[in-house]
Amino acid sequence: MSEVSYGAAESGAHEQDVRKVALASLIGSTIEWYDFFLYGVVAGLVFNQLYFPSEDESISILLAYATFAVGFVARPLGGLIFGHYGDRIGRKTMLILSLLMMGGATVLIGLLPTYDQIGMLAPILLLLLRIVQGIGIGGEWGGAVLMAYEFAPKEKRGFYASIPQIGLSLGLFMASGVMALMTMMPDEAFMAWGWRAAFVASIVLVLLGTWIRSNIDESPDFKKARAESKAKDQGLPFVAMIKKYPANVFLGMGARYIDGVYFNVFAVFSILYLTRYVGMDRSFALSVVCGAALVMVLTIPFFGRLSDRIGRPRTYAIGSVLLGLSVFPAFALMSTGNPALVILGLALPFGVIYPMCYGPEAALFADLFDPSVRYTGVSFVYQFSGIFASGITPMIATALMTANDNNPFWLCAYVVFAAAVSWLCAVLIGRRQQLHGTGY
Numbered sequence: 001m002s003e004v005s006y007g008a009a010e011s012g013a014h015e016q017d018v019r020k021v022a023l024a025s026l027i028g029s030t031i032e033w034y035d036f037f038l039y040g041v042v043a044g045l046v047f048n049q050l051y052f053p054s055e056d057e058s059i060s061i062l063l064a065y066a067t068f069a070v071g072f073v074a075r076p077l078g079g080l081i082f083g084h085y086g087d088r089i090g091r092k093t094m095l096i097l098s099l100l101m102m103g104g105a106t107v108l109i110g111l112l113p114t115y116d117q118i119g120m121l122a123p124i125l126l127l128l129l130r131i132v133q134g135i136g137i138g139g140e141w142g143g144a145v146l147m148a149y150e151f152a153p154k155e156k157r158g159f160y161a162s163i164p165q166i167g168l169s170l171g172l173f174m175a176s177g178v179m180a181l182m183t184m185m186p187d188e189a190f191m192a193w194g195w196r197a198a199f200v201a202s203i204v205l206v207l208l209g210t211w212i213r214s215n216i217d218e219s220p221d222f223k224k225a226r227a228e229s230k231a232k233d234q235g236l237p238f239v240a241m242i243k244k245y246p247a248n249v250f251l252g253m254g255a256r257y258i259d260g261v262y263f264n265v266f267a268v269f270s271i272l273y274l275t276r277y278v279g280m281d282r283s284f285a286l287s288v289v290c291g292a293a294l295v296m297v298l299t300i301p302f303f304g305r306l307s308d309r310i311g312r313p314r315t316y317a318i319g320s321v322l323l324g325l326s327v328f329p330a331f332a333l334m335s336t337g338n339p340a341l342v343i344l345g346l347a348l349p350f351g352v353i354y355p356m357c358y359g360p361e362a363a364l365f366a367d368l369f370d371p372s373v374r375y376t377g378v379s380f381v382y383q384f385s386g387i388f389a390s391g392i393t394p395m396i397a398t399a400l401m402t403a404n405d406n407n408p409f410w411l412c413a414y415v416v417f418a419a420a421v422s423w424l425c426a427v428l429i430g431r432r433q434q435l436h437g438t439g440y
Helices: 015-050 057-088 091-110 121-151 154-182 187-200 202-213 220-231 237-244 246-277 282-310 312-334 339-353 355-366 374-391 393-403 409-436
Strands: none
Touching: 015 057, 015 091, 015 121, 015 154, 015 187, 015 202, 015 246, 015 393, 057 091, 057 121, 057 237, 057 374, 057 393, 091 121, 091 187, 091 202, 121 154, 121 355, 121 374, 154 187, 154 246, 154 282, 154 355, 187 202, 237 246, 237 374, 246 282, 246 312, 246 339, 246 355, 246 374, 246 393, 246 409, 282 312, 282 339, 282 355, 312 339, 312 355, 312 409, 339 355, 355 374, 355 409, 374 393, 393 409
């Protein structure tokens, strides 16, 4: 493999431009993740009752989480579509389009009639809108992190690529925070219109994000790669990615495993666990997740910067080990039902330890590919692995709890397995980079 060095340092971009692009990526990413996670927060509280009614509560919850999982299944499709055109046409245009798709689908979900009103058409339409959401976020993530990564100086790429990652924590904070406020309403009002308001309100954020993104420039890495591709056609970006980087694709997806599993256990399933299995108030559960997400605003860029100093594979590998070690104590604390211990068991591992993987993750994956296939590469690695790492995790968690008489031991063991896989892949990525003397 030949060493290819592209970056803002070589292209003459100034630090002010880097900050502007990072801010624009952060704002757009926050809006997209708010829309996407709002669905996950509501799935186990509202959709199981209004769109998937059943005499068996477990079946209703599984069906609601199945539509949640479909969004993750659609994300690779979005990653391939937006990645292809992002590597051919440009990052900026794709980012604007993905934001409009995501926001439009979210608003329509907030206006969707229930099963009692239109029968089977209701869950079908909900499923279709969730697919549109998945395609939108599938194109969003790769473009947002790459704009910050490719504008940044090489020695600061871990830090700047972590800035759009904060959008995940802010989006989750907003989604869980809004729903925590809404759930303080009387149940009848919340189920009738309260949850809908959170979805429809996203139209304001989408319009703001679209305006901001329309006022940034195209990334210097893409400009250089496009100029070189005109001289020599490299073919379809996806085909080129598979041919040039098969091992990097495989290792990147393996490293992603613990990220998706841990996040969805602690951000999505924990709300159901605390309310259904532990018997705590749902507004309290949402508030704890909301607080943990707020802590991540500080810890994500901290670990992004740390990865610039000690290496991204090493940072990610250490984080994977700590996440595996934390899950049993975390559930032991949450199962007590003591509010202080629940906060400690959820907020500490999720808000402080989890960002050790999520903070440097974007730059870790971007390092695996050269600019001509980078949008396609990072999108495919992140989104395709998300099917098994993220999308089906709430369903797996529910099934493991049911099979083990509502005891979380098997669920925790599953998280430990995911952590071991990710640790191994991160170590192998580091060794390959040392062997070839380059991120590629």
